[in-house]
Amino acid sequence: MIDPLHGTDRRTNPHLRVVFLEACEVLRPFFDPDNTWGGQTHEHLAYRALHEQLPTLTPLDIFVLVSAAKRVFHSGEHPAQP
DSSP: OBOTTTOOBOOOOHHHHHHHHHHHHHHGGGGOTTSOBTTBOOHHHHHHHHHHHOTTSOHHHHHHHHHHHHHHHHHTOOOOOO
């Protein structure tokens, strides 16, 4: 998002924006409504899978990506291309 007063980009973590689509593909099965365990998602496994696929990310980066992907998947939307 561009700050209308200063004309600067307010978004942070550009390195996460670069890997977001890849992360969504890794995380998609864990938030698939047809793939639940007792009606619950496999979110607890999503963190580990993402760390295995993108080992250079920090635990905070992984948390941010899982949280963002979860919001996208629960909204019924698809991640937008950058």
